[in-house]
Amino acid sequence: MDVILLERIAKLGQMGETVKVRDGYARNYLLPTGRALRANAANKARFEAERAVLEARNLERRNEAQKIADTLDGKSFIVVRSAGETGQLYGSVATRDIVEILGDEGFKISRNQVVLNHPIKTVGLHKVEIQLHAEVYVTVELNVARTAEEAERQLHGEDLTSADAIYGVDEDALRPEDFFNPDADYDLDDEDEAEEAEASGEEEGEEEDKNA
Structure with a gap:
């Protein structure tokens, strides 16, 4: 479907341009949200007559978006999830979750404004882009962790998925001899001790036979 853009749309074009888009994209998003008009003679004339008003409205929206951007850009949000x-994660953090998280902090964002190619499925610090306006983008950080305490540790650079965090050891300091020491006195269970005693007895008997 050919449409006339009523504002700049990323990867599509500038305000006033006529572009070809998928029918579903036009009917479900561009037309109902007032971002475009069907490209025909009547709408072209309508756009030219209203261009000044549309440009003024677009400028106002951009200024409003910029005010939000000045507050939102770079903010970090703690997201507690089971993992x-x-x-x-036992689940994921999807677009709808991000909308709710920002909404709880007073930022009214729609799902269409969240730029997320794939749901978040691991703990960690994740950067997410938010499109507040066709010309205004911000980046927020989602601090996904199992608890608020872990989120704080993660914020200070700790990797919660490292061996140190999981098992309480420093994986960078481990050496081969830390895994097995042939000179160490290992605590054998009863069965192992019995087998060791039996083998020792057999060796002593063989030594006595040789000396006889």
């Missing part, structure tokens, strides 16, 4: 020891 396994390796950091894999």
Whole structure:
């Protein structure tokens, strides 16, 4: 479908341009949200007659978006979710969740404004882009962790999925001899001790036979 853009749309064109888009995209998003008109003679004439008003309205929206951007850009939000020891979430953080998270902090954002290609499925610090206006983008940080305490540790640079965090060891300091020491006195269970005693007895018997 050919449409006339009533504002700048990323990757499509500038205000006033006639572009071709998928029918579904036009009917479900561009037309009902007032971002475009069907491209025909009547609408072209209408756009030219209202261009000044549309440009003024677009400028006003951009200024409003910029005010929000000045407050929102770079903010970090803690998101507590259940996850396994390796950091894999039991679920995910999707677009609708991000809208709710920002909404709880007083930022009214629609799902169409969240630029998220794939849901977040691991703990960690995740950057998410928000399109407040066709010409105004901001980036927020989602601090996804199992608890608020872990989120605080993560914010200070700790990797919650490292061996140190999971098992309480410093994986960078481990050496091969830390895994097995042939000279160490390992605590054997009863069965192992019995087998060791039996083997020792057999060796002593063989030594006595040789000396006889």
